[in-house]
Amino acid sequence: MRRVWRVLRSRKVAALTIGAFAVYAMISTMVVSEDYAAPYGSPLFLALAGFLALSTAACAWERTLSALSDFRRVDDAGRQLALLRERPTFVVSTSLEPDVATSVTADAFRRLGLSVKASDGVLAAHGGLLGRIGSAVFHWSLTLLFVVICAGELTQSVGYMRIIEGGAREAVPESYTGLDAGPLASKAPGFSIAVPGIDMDYQARGLDQGPTPIVEVRSSDGDIMARGHAYPNHPVRAGTVTVHPNDYGLAVVVEVATQSGVESADIFLEYTEDRSAVVPNGFEIQSPDGSAPTRVLFELPENRSDDQGPAVSVRAGVGGLSSEGSGALHAILEPGETMSLPGAILTIDRLTRYAKLTVVNDWSVLPIYVLFGTALIGLTAALWAPPRRCWAACLEEDPACIRVRVSHRRGDPVFADRVASAISRSTSDKEPK
Amino acid sequence: MSATTEVIMMWAAVGLYAASSIVLVLGIVFGSDRSTLMGLYLAAAGVLPHVVAIAGRWERVGHGPYLGFYEVVSTYVLSSILVFIGVSLKYRRLAAAGAVVMPIAFLVLGAAMFTPKSVLPITPMLASFWLTLHVTFAKLSYGSLLTAFGLAVLYLLRERRPDSAFMMRLPDQSIIDDFVFKLVAIGFVFLGIMIAAGAVWANESWGRYWGWDPIETWSLISWLCYALVLHLRLTMGWRGKRFMWAAMAALPTVVFALVGVAIVYESVHGAYLTGA
Numbered sequence: 001m002r003r004v005w006r007v008l009r010s011r012k013v014a015a016l017t018i019g020a021f022a023v024y025a026m027i028s029t030m031v032v033s034e035d036y037a038a039p040y041g042s043p044l045f046l047a048l049a050g051f052l053a054l055s056t057a058a059c060a061w062e063r064t065l066s067a068l069s070d071f072r073r074v075d076d077a078g079r080q081l082a083l084l085r086e087r088p089t090f091v092v093s094t095s096l097e098p099d100v101a102t103s104v105t106a107d108a109f110r111r112l113g114l115s116v117k118a119s120d121g122v123l124a125a126h127g128g129l130l131g132r133i134g135s136a137v138f139h140w141s142l143t144l145l146f147v148v149i150c151a152g153e154l155t156q157s158v159g160y161m162r163i164i165e166g167g168a169r170e171a172v173p174e175s176y177t178g179l180d181a182g183p184l185a186s187k188a189p190g191f192s193i194a195v196p197g198i199d200m201d202y203q204a205r206g207l208d209q210g211p212t213p214i215v216e217v218r219s220s221d222g223d224i225m226a227r228g229h230a231y232p233n234h235p236v237r238a239g240t241v242t243v244h245p246n247d248y249g250l251a252v253v254v255e256v257a258t259q260s261g262v263e264s265a266d267i268f269l270e271y272t273e274d275r276s277a278v279v280p281n282g283f284e285i286q287s288p289d290g291s292a293p294t295r296v297l298f299e300l301p302e303n304r305s306d307d308q309g310p311a312v313s314v315r316a317g318v319g320g321l322s323s324e325g326s327g328a329l330h331a332i333l334e335p336g337e338t339m340s341l342p343g344a345i346l347t348i349d350r351l352t353r354y355a356k357l358t359v360v361n362d363w364s365v366l367p368i369y370v371l372f373g374t375a376l377i378g379l380t381a382a383l384w385a386p387p388r389r390c391w392a393a394c395l396e397e398d399p400a401c402i403r404v405r406v407s408h409r410r411g412d413p414v415f416a417d418r419v420a421s422a423i424s425r426s427t428s429d430k431e432p433k
Numbered sequence: 434m435s436a437t438t439e440v441i442m443m444w445a446a447v448g449l450y451a452a453s454s455i456v457l458v459l460g461i462v463f464g465s466d467r468s469t470l471m472g473l474y475l476a477a478a479g480v481l482p483h484v485v486a487i488a489g490r491w492e493r494v495g496h497g498p499y500l501g502f503y504e505v506v507s508t509y510v511l512s513s514i515l516v517f518i519g520v521s522l523k524y525r526r527l528a529a530a531g532a533v534v535m536p537i538a539f540l541v542l543g544a545a546m547f548t549p550k551s552v553l554p555i556t557p558m559l560a561s562f563w564l565t566l567h568v569t570f571a572k573l574s575y576g577s578l579l580t581a582f583g584l585a586v587l588y589l590l591r592e593r594r595p596d597s598a599f600m601m602r603l604p605d606q607s608i609i610d611d612f613v614f615k616l617v618a619i620g621f622v623f624l625g626i627m628i629a630a631g632a633v634w635a636n637e638s639w640g641r642y643w644g645w646d647p648i649e650t651w652s653l654i655s656w657l658c659y660a661l662v663l664h665l666r667l668t669m670g671w672r673g674k675r676f677m678w679a680a681m682a683a684l685p686t687v688v689f690a691l692v693g694v695a696i697v698y699e700s701v702h703g704a705y706l707t708g709a
Binding site: 011012014015018019021022025026028029036037039040158205207208209210231232233234235242244358360365368369372373375376379380383384410411412413414 | 555556557558560561563605607608610611614618619621622625626629632633634636637638639640641642644645646647650651653654657658660661663664665667668669672686698700
């Protein structure tokens with residue numbers, strides 16, 4: 001166990017792990033050309049990330065102990081006097097009385113942003129309180145970031161929902177397409193998404209946002225938790241649920257009457273990439289006697305866009321449709337019209353639009369932002385406000401001098417000069433002209 | 434400002450940066466303080482038409498300089514030169530680092546002048562405060578890290594020729610060493626802010642804060658490389674030559690992340706940069 005701890009807190013091992021992480025990512029971007037995320041689910045990467053998280057945690061622990069010992073450290077005036085006598089960083093000559101020189105030096109330290117304490121004739125000044133805890137805060141934040149990202153991946157769900165104008169869908173796996181849910185994600189998180197309308201020419205922030213769905217997030221009781229237009233950079237949020245717009249298209253609502261009853265279905269027609277036509281879509285009607293099912297395909301009538309007529313072209317064929325698109329049955333139907341199919345009667349209920357939404361249920365996003373922000377604040381404090389210490393005294397045997405020792409955690413080469421010039425300036429201001 | 438005036442101003446900046454590069458290199462070769470100072474003035478003179486050209490384009494196209502290679506690269510160059518000038522004002526003798534920074538800046542801007550300058554429209558996806566923050570910190574980090582690179586080269590040159598009269602007039606090596614560290618540190622923090630702002634923007638736009646898109650991955654790689662450089666310095670005591678080599682070795686990852694990835698990979702980010 002002690003050996004494991006030694007490896008985890010090793011600075012060399014930490015450096016190697018950071019390097020290995022970077023090299024793994026470099027190689028991944030070079031060898032993978034399509035699914036860029038695939039290499040980051042591999043056991044090797046997960047092991048590397050896990051080790052880096054543990055190493056960061058060990059580092060955070062070490063830095064916390066170091067910061068605590070810094071806080072607990074009591075300046076031993078006798079020892080500091082001995083060090084000032086034997087190894088001062090610099091000595092400032094002055095004609096001031098020792099007690100005046102000491103007071104002036106204390107003022108100079110304060111002007112440098114240091115807190116000053118006097119004990120047994122020795123001035124002890126220190127600064128960089130934030131810097132002392134900054135490194136620990138940075139490392140703890142990164143450690144927690146690993147944990148939260150990991151927990152978020154296990155519990156989040158992301159998927160597309162197609163919802164017709166005026167319709168609503170419960171957040172259950174069947175409502176999604178392309179659902180990517182973590183193994184611990186709730187199957188029934190208790191909310192639903194509704195699209196009461198779609199604004200075809202919505203303007204916001206001085207820009208035409210294009211067809212924009214109005215989205216409602218509803219609780220399991222039907223209460224509206226959030227409502228608004230969903231457009232790029234403006235998702236609709238309710239707690240851990242975020243709804244982003246993705247696309248829109250045409251929808252055909254149909255009723256199919258068979259021997260077993262009447263069923264309603266929404267057929268979603270996606271636009272082609274240049275949005276000049278729609279991609280045919282449909283469903284199959286199973287035959288009650290077990291023979292080949294009837295394939296029904298919906299598309300827009302030839303040479304018509306969605307604005308040119310409220311009709312839909314329906315083709316149907318037993319056992320499927322030929323690749324040329326010629327079905328055994330073909331009709332152009334308007335809402336309310338019916339079509340007889342083998343073993344079923346199809347009725348067009350209405351033609352409408354639908355919104356394709358990206359629905360994300362992820363509690364971890366906000367904590368991730370907060371932790372990354374905290375990490376950056378800790379890092380900035382550690383780098384830009386490093387601990388600084390100064391000691392000064394006028395010794396009895398050498399009262400015409402102020403002996404000073406300085407220490408800068410980061411080894412700033414000009415810190416001693418800044419302290420020396422601050423003391424010199426203060427003493428010369430007080431000295432008789 | 435018309436497109437023609439903008440191009441003329443930009444070429445004026447390229448010309449002044451080229452002149453600055455030549456004078457700064459001559460300053461190093463002949464050990465002339467006057468040449469170095471002249472090079473610094475020429476670089477500062479080039480900033481004026483450069484800023485005017487960028488501001489004029491901003492006003493004309495109605496959005497900041499973050500769409501297409503020409504806009505993006507020219508502002509990276511501007512931020513690098515501004516950081517270099519800032520450092521030189523603090524320590525006038527560090528202006529000699531311009532002999533490294535200015536030729537890179539001049540060549541990169543010169544190359545950008547031959548890329549398409551067509552105006553790419555701002556789309557709803559791009560209309561975000563987070564994008565502005567993301568792009569601003571990308572430029573600031575690039576400027577800091579490129580200047581750190583220039584100073585590191587200067588440090589290593591002096592290690593090789595410590596007795597040259599010109600090199601002896603530079604600030605002490607420990608001060609250059611500290612400056613390189615500070616620039617790397619601030620560049621690292623800026624890179625972090627850039628990544629965070631980009632992640633928030635991606636989440637607002639696409640519903641995911643991280644998708645291992647090549648530019649996202651390379652931003653992380655460059656951040657990790659600089660994390661390693663700082664780790665080597667702060668916990669393993671790398672100073673002087675070793676630290677300079679490490680700081681120099683990390684820069685290509687940032688350059689590739691900011692500019693190269695968009696050329697090599699097909700990605701969402703690449704489309705914004707190349708307009709493809």
